[in-house]
Amino acid sequence: VADRAGISQSLISHLERGRGSSASIETWSCVAAAVGEQYVGFLERAPGAGQPRDLEHLRRQSALVELARAGGWTALPELAIDPGNARSRSIDVALVRRVRGEAVVTEIWDWFDDVGAGMRGLDAKTSTLATRLAAEPPPPTGTWRVRGLYVVRDTRRNRALVGELRPLFAARFPGTSVGWLTALGDPGRPIPDADGLLW
Numbered sequence: 001v002a003d004r005a006g007i008s009q010s011l012i013s014h015l016e017r018g019r020g021s022s023a024s025i026e027t028w029s030c031v032a033a034a035v036g037e038q039y040v041g042f043l044e045r046a047p048g049a050g051q052p053r054d055l056e057h058l059r060r061q062s063a064l065v066e067l068a069r070a071g072g073w074t075a076l077p078e079l080a081i082d083p084g085n086a087r088s089r090s091i092d093v094a095l096v097r098r099v100r101g102e103a104v105v106t107e108i109w110d111w112f113d114d115v116g117a118g119m120r121g122l123d124a125k126t127s128t129l130a131t132r133l134a135a136e137p138p139p140p141t142g143t144w145r146v147r148g149l150y151v152v153r154d155t156r157r158n159r160a161l162v163g164e165l166r167p168l169f170a171a172r173f174p175g176t177s178v179g180w181l182t183a184l185g186d187p188g189r190p191i192p193d194a195d196g197l198l199w
Contacts, residue, residue, distance in 0.1 A: 004034035057092075060108045060151055064093050064184075072187035073097050073104075081128045091125050092151075095184075096133075101141035102183075102191050105129055110153045112161055119172055122148040122195070148195040149180060162197075173197040 002009040007027060015023060015031060025039075032039045065075040073095040080088040095104040105126045107118065130146040138144075150173060152158050162169050175196030183191045 001031065001034045005030040007031070056110050056153065057108055060110070060153065061093050064095075064106060064108070064151060067181075068093075068095050068184050070185045070187075071097070071183065071189075072099065073184070079129075081125055081132075089121075089125070091129065094129060097187075098139050099187075100190060101139035101144050103129055103133055103144055103146045104149050104191060105146065106149045106151055108151045108153075109158070112152075112158060115161075115165070122150070126195075145191065147175070147191050147193075149175075150195075150197040152197060152199055154199040169197060 002012045005012070005027075007030060011023075011027070012031070014020065015027075020028070029039045061077050065077065068075055074097070076094040076096065077092070079091045079094040081091060082088045091105050092108045093106040095102075095106060097103070105122060107122055107125070109118070112118070126146055126148045130144060133144045133146065152162070173195050175192035175194040177196060177198055179192040180196040180198055183189045
């Protein structure tokens with residue numbers, strides 16, 4: 001392998017023992033070619049190669065998209081809300097049900113960090129989506145109803161935080177969980193009149 005890669009046997013040994021974090025991409029590419037692999041495939045099977053760091057977040061996005069499909073929603077994951085900006089903010093999953101003139105800005109929380117900024121961000125994203133939809137041809141209902149929804153990972157830490165701040169979360173997300181789940185899964189049920197939170 002060292003001869004085919006054009007590098008020393010000691011470097012190959014070093015890489016085999018998992019000490020290749022400082023090796024260049026060129027070195028790894030040469031080693032991958034020497035063993036008949038494509039570079040990406042080679043790295044995916046390397047020790048320490050794991051799942052995407054946002055896998056739990058992606059799982060919740062996927063579950064929401066699946067649930068909303070039954071309710072007649074069009075899901076728009078990672079919808080950029082200011083696409084002209086190179087570092088655009090995005091909505092985790094925007095849900096649109098044109099036939100009812102409804103849209104939902106869904107933010108998925110695996111780990112609460114800055115709760116206040118998150119709530120303000122939800123308001124800003126909801127307002128931005130409402131403005132974008134208002135510029136399109138109106139839905140059959142004549143106007144759009146746009147609401148916000150938090151989907152929170154059910155962990156002890158998150159439950160404890162929401163429990164400790166129950167009055168705050170209840171005031172900010174008064175839409176019932178049952179109402180939200182029903183509206184997401186049933187095409188005949190409207191979204192609640194208020195933002196909601198689901199576990």
